[in-house]
Every structure is written in structure tokens, then in C-alpha cells.
Amino acid sequence: MIDSIYIAWKYVGFNKVRTATLVACITLISFLPVSLQLLLEESERQLLSRAVVTPLVIGAKGSSLDLVMNTLYFGDEVPELIDMGASDRIWDTGLAVPIPVYVRFQARGQPIVGTSLDYFDFRGLKIREGRMIALLGECVVGKKVAGRLDLKPGDSLVSSPETLFDLAGVYPLKMKVVGVLEKSHTSDDLAVFVDLKTAWVIQGLGHGHEDVTKTKDTTVILKRTDNNVAASAKLFHYAEITEENLGSFHFHGDLSVYPITAVIAVPHDTKSGTILRGRYLSKEEALQIVKPEEVIDGLLQNIFRIKNVLDAVISVVALATILALILVFALSLRLRQREIQTIFKIGCSRMTIARLLTAEIALILLMGGALCIALVFLVDQFSNDLVRALFIR
């Protein structure tokens, strides 16, 4: 048997292009359905597990899927903004604990999540290194963000401008990394968490600048009265919040009208949740309340419907490929009749010839199988990111 494998190995090694083509065919027809199944199972696990533990999400009326994807998985599609008053309104009902979420900005490709400290308790997130955010301008990062961007407590992270061409838009804010979260195997691993006020500073709604009453540069002052000083755009704005300039940061106007993307509502019990849902049923209501589990369930049903179609397509392609492979082997056998006759003349039995050919087919199947396993292993390793790339971003 070892001799048969040796000869078969030499044959498949000599016919490299043919072997590579056959191995590629076998790998593809086995890898595609397996990896698809793996990705769908992972997507189901990732999407559903997070949705199930998030009771209710309140946001602007519109796509409930966008709202859930942005609030739970920090997807790129930002829903229409609502104001912070929506969170206060839930608090006032006494039916649920509101957790405001503002997911709009990014830092080096990672979503910045502006939220309250309740979020960390709600998600059960623990600090692995450093400490929790305490001051304006501080952030804690998910485990994967820390790994990808090589961040540790004490480092800085600069928020990304929304667009390079909007000179009047959001200026980057240099944030201080004060902590790294424990790995949670959820979207939280991929996020940069800041306090809501820091998110508003990133947006430019809160800012810090040099004291106009003390500046010596007269060109900065547009108008000075007894109780007011108007400054020009030349006034220096801080792009980093430090202990020295922290006191100069301030917000204009009522914070309850400041924007957020959604509110996660954690009802005290089922009854409270039902009552709360009822309060958002009115047609005049500008907000919607959704149960993420229902939204994700609908999404998964659509995904699995598409998967069924894909399965059928893959089955047909696989059948065609298998038939093509059989044809290739049959033609190859025909082309090798002379070789087979020669070794038969030398004294080889038909059984040995069959064993040689079987060994060749087995080797090709093994190589295809091994390559498929390696690829599936790779997909498994990166399934988290792949699911995010395929279904969330």
C-alpha cells in the first residue's frame, strides 16, 4: 500500500497543474457550503445573543434594523438623531432604566460609543487594565481595539473627522486612553467608549478655548462689553482635554436637546416593558421603540431564506463539479491506457492498478480536504470580523 501511495504521490506531484485544478475544485465545493454554514451560525450566535439581552431600544422613527444595528453592533449606518430628552423621558416614567447611546464618530476606523456608566454594568463589561472613564476627554477601549491599535492605558487616541472636506465640521479630539476592557466576544471588543459629553465635544457641541477675558491678542476680540466678550474664529480652541484646560470646557444651551442616536431601555419587569412599549405606539410619536430580538429574528429569517437559495445553487454547482471531476478522471484513465498496459505486462495485477488509481484519487481528495479544513479554520478564526463585515458594516 505504501508503494501505491508513493507512486500515486509521484504522479500527482508530476502533474501539478492538473492536481492543483482538481484540488481547487474539491476544496471549493467542500469549503463553500461549510464556511457559509459556519458564518451563518456565527452570525446567528453573535446577532441573536446580543439582541436577546437587550430588552428595548428607543430611537427615531425609520429603519428599525439600522437603529438596532447601530445601537447594538455599532454599525456604520447612523440612524436619525434624537435628543437627550428622550432618555430623560424614560427615566421620568419610572418604568425602565435608560442608557443613552451616541454612536456616530470613529477613531482610526473603530466606532466611538458615547454612553453613560450604566452601559458597562448593563453589558457586564469589566476593566482589564487601567480604570473606568472618569473625566471629560477620557476613553476606554475594547480588547480588540487595544490589540489592533496597540493601545494601553496612558496612550492617546485621536477621533477621526467625519469628512476631510468639511473645514467647519468636527475637529479631531485627542482622547486619553485610561482603560482596556476584558474581552467579551461581542461588538464591545471593537469599540472606543467615551462619556456622552466627550462625544458631544468630539462633535464640537462642547468646547474649550483660551480665556477671552485674559487674552492679550487684541485681534481676537470682536466686541467687548461689561458682561460679554465676543471673539473671532482666531480664538484658540483646545484639541485635547488636559487637567490644565479641563475647566475651560463648557457646553452651550440645554443638554437635554443634545443629540444621541438611541436609548437602551432596561424595564424593571415585563409589565413595565409592555407599558413602556405602549407609550410609543401613537402615530404622532416621533420615536419608535423596538425589541431587538424581534428585529434580528426578522433579519436572520431573511438571511436563512437567502441561504436556502445559495444552498440550492451550491448543490447544483457541486453536482456539476463532481461530474466534471469524474469526467477528468475517466479521460485521464483513457489517456493512461498505454501506461496501464505496460505495467500490466510487467506483472502488475488489475487490482494493484485499481489501487494505484484509487490512491491518486484519495491523495487529491485528501489534499482538497486538508485545504478545505485549513480554510474553514481560517474562517473560524476570523468569523467574528467576517460576520461584522458581512452583516453589520
Add this chain to the structure above:
Amino acid sequence: MIRIHHLGFHYREGEFRLTMPEFTVAGSEKVAVIGPSGSGKTTLLNLIAGIITPTEGDVTVADVQVSNLNDRERRDFRITNIGFVFQDFELLDYLNVLDNILHPYRITGALQLDREVRTRAVSLAQEMGIGDKLKRAANDLSHGEKQRAAICRALLPRPKLILADEATGNLDPANKTRILDLLFRSVEDHDATLLAVTHDHELLDRFDRVVDFQDFHGGEAG
């Protein structure tokens, strides 16, 4: 070495008929078989080797009645007692020269491939002048070198009988003589018997005996 008695053979389809009342080849004899294409020269070699079985009569090689053996016995007998040299060398292009020479040992349980056989294969190749080409692919060899490798393959199991089917048919004149010299010398060194089908009448005087198939039906040409 070879004794054929009242041999008759025909394929299931077609007109071809081979009849051979008596034919003998003595041990260590070198016999050439000549005759026009389609007269049955290759069929005779196949009958002697037990690749096909006669419809009448019997074939005895080295005191073994080949025609009476079953399939497996014929195969084992063939691989241990008969060496084949083909016109087109029939080396496997996906094996190197050494693996081609050792090939009979890898395709049957009747021969055991061990270190002694490997050593013998190397020294046989050296004798044939291809000792430095053992790791080369069979396709990289010249026609002459390929036939030398094929002769090594045929001789390695120390067969009692060498059947050569147009062994020099694809070689240029210089190589023909050289290969035939090597074949004859190897056959003599190994005390084997040679039965060679050839179309090359220039080489006939080097054989001990020549059998003309054209006159065969009942007689032998000398």
C-alpha cells in the same frame, strides 16, 4: 527455456490466427524473431509471458507450463522470471530513472524491495552508463539512455528470460549497436535467455538463431 507445443491462438474477434506446432528456445540462447507486421510476433511474446493464454496447445517456460497457471500465478511468474524491453521504452515520465528501474518491485508483492535491491539497481545503472542520471526525470533522458533504463528495469529482478519487442526500433544506428551490445552483455552476465522481435535485418547475425514468422506455420528459419 521455452517450449511451445501445438500452439493455437485467435482473438475473439477478427481473422487473426496464430499456429505454431513446435518451437523451442534453449537456455542462454539469443533468438531473433522477424516477420511482417501483423504476423503475430508480439502475440507470441504475450503468449510466452502469459499475458494472454493460448486457445490450443501449451507454452512452457523454465519448466513451468505457463498456460496452465491461473491469473495470479501467471503474473507472479512473469514478474519474477520474465523481463520486458519495449520499443518505446515505456518508462513512466512521472518517476525518476531510479524509481523507474525499481518500479516492478513497487507494483507486486512477488518481489521484495530492500536495500540490496536498491544497491543492485544502482550498480546495474552504472554498468549501463546511466549511473549519474538516476535522480533525473525519465523524460530528460535521450532515447538511448531511456532504453538503457528500460533494460535495467527488465534485468533487475534477475529474470531467466528477456522478451524484447523491437527494443532498438526507435534508436539511431549508433545507439542501436550500443544498446544491443549492452543488452547482449547483460543477458550473458545474468545467464538469461533472449527472445527479441526485430525488423532490423542488419542486427540478425549477432543472434544465435533467427526465427522468420513469414515461413513459420510449421517450420523455423535458422
